Amino acid sequence: MKYRIHRLNTTNQQVTAMPCFRPALWLLLLACLLAPAVALGADNAEAVYNKGDYASAFKELKPLADAGDASAQYHLGLLYDFGLSVPKNPAEAAKWFRLAGRQDNAKALYNLGLLLTASPKLAASPGEAEASFRRSAELGEMPAQFALAELIAKGGSAKDGPAQAEHWYRKAAEQGDHKSQYRLGMMLLSGKATPANIQDASKWLQMAAEAGSASAQFQVGVLYDKGMGVHASPQEAARWFAKAAEQGDADAQFNLAVEYDRGEGVPHDPAQAAMWLEKSAAQGDVPAQLALARWYLSGHGVSQSAAKAADWYGRAARKDNPEAQNELAGLCAKGLGVRQDQAEAARWLSRAAELGDASAQNDLGIRYFEGQGLRKNPMAGYMWLTLASWQGHAGAKSNLEYAAAKLTDKQKAQADKAAKAWKMKR
Secondary structure, eight states: OOOOOOOOOGGGSOOOOOTTOHHHHHHHHHHHHHHHHHHHHHHHHHHHHHHTOHHHHHHHHHHHHHTTOHHHHHHHHHHHHHTSSSOOOHHHHHHHHHHHHTTTOHHHHHHHHHHHHHOGGGOSSTTHHHHHHHHHHHTTOHHHHHHHHHHHHTTOSOTTHHHHHHHHHHHHHHTTOHHHHHHHHHHHHHTSSSSOOHHHHHHHHHHHHHTTOHHHHHHHHHHHHHTSSSOOOHHHHHHHHHHHHHTTOHHHHHHHHHHHHHTSSSOOOHHHHHHHHHHHHHTTOHHHHHHHHHHHHHTSSSOOOHHHHHHHHHHHHTTTOHHHHHHHHHHHHHTSSSOOOHHHHHHHHHHHHHTTOHHHHHHHHHHHHHTSSSOOOHHHHHHHHHHHHHTTOHHHHHHHHHHHTTSOHHHHHHHHHHHHHHHHHO
16 A cells, blocks of 8 residues: 655745745744754654653644654554553554654554554555555564564465565564564575575574574574584584573473483483473473373383373373373273273273274274273274274274174174264264
8 A cells, every 4th residue: 555645844835025024034934943843842752752751742742743743643653552641542543653654654654554453443444554564664664574574474465475575574684683584594494485595594593593582593403403504413403402492492392301311412311301301291292291201101211100191191182182192091991190990091092083093993992892981882893993994903903803793794884884974074
C-alpha cells in the first residue's frame, strides 16, 4: 500500500508583501519565529515521554500532533497503544500511527504493523499490516525488517516468499539483529531461498551465537559436531552446546548430556550427563524423558529407581509416545515402580496400538485372547494380531497362526474386515 505524504511546512509557502503594509511583515516574522518553536516543542515532548512523565507528554503532544507533527503523532500513538496517562485505545493508536506513517515515520509504521497484526480488525485493508512493515523496512527500520521477513516466511503475500524473507532477514542481520542472523543462517543452511551455502550460513550463525542467541549457539554446536562450514571439533561442539544449555535450550541440554556420556569434547561423566538429561527432560523433551527413564531402570549415571523410571515413561507416554506407552505398560504389568495393574497395562497398550505401534498391537492381541486386563475378545485379538503382522512383526505372525485355530472362518473374515477398516481410517 502506498501512502500519500502530507507534511506541515509553513516555511515553503510563498508570502507576498504589499508595499507599505507593515502588518504583513510582522506576520511573516511571527511565522518564522513560530516554525522552530513547533520543532522545539516536539523535542521537549519526546524528552518528557522518555522520562516517563506521560501526563505532561500528552499535553504537549496533542496540539503538535493535531498540527501534523509526525513525531508527536507517533508518540501520541504510543500513549494510546499502551494506555499511558490515557485509556488504552488500539483504534486511536492506529489512527495516530497512520497519520505519522503517511509522513514516512518509520517507527510509527512499524508499530502500526505490530498493532494490526495483533488486532487484524483494525486494518483498513487486508494487507495493511504487511504494507506498514514493508514501508518501515524500506526506510531502514531494523525491527520492521525482521517483522516483515517473519511475516513473509509464514505465508505473506509475496510471490517469491523465501527469497524475499531472506532479503529482509539479511538487511536486519547486517544491522546486527541476532534473531535475523539466526534465521538467515538457517535459511542458508537449508537452501530454502537460494542454493545452500554452508560457509555463509556458518558465518551468520556464529555471529548470532556470539551475540548470545541460544538457538544459534546450539546450531553452531551442531556445525562443529558435523564439521559443516567449520573444521569438526568435539571440544568446540561441546563448548557451544554448553553455552546454549546454560540458557535453558532443551536440545542443547540433550546433546551436552550425550557428549558427557560418550566423553566427546568433555570428560566422560555419566553423572554430569544425567544432570543435563534431566534438565532437558523437565522441559518436556521426549527423547530425553525416554533416555532418562532407561537410565533410572539401569542405574546409569543415577541411583537406580523403578519409580522414577515409571514417572519419566509416564510423562512421555502422556504425550502419545508409543515407545513410552509400551514400556509403561510393561512396568504396570510387572508392578515395577508402580502398583501392579493389568487393566492399566492394557490401557497403555491400547493407546500405543491405536497409534500404529506393531509391538503394542501384538501384545494387545494376546491380551484379548487371554482376557488379561480387559474382557476376553478373540476376534478383537485376531484383528490386532493381523495389523501387527501386516507391519512385519515376527511374533505377531506366529501368534496369528495359533489364534487362527481358535476362530471360525466367519470370525476370521470379520476380524480381517475390521483390520482393513481400521487401516483405512489412518
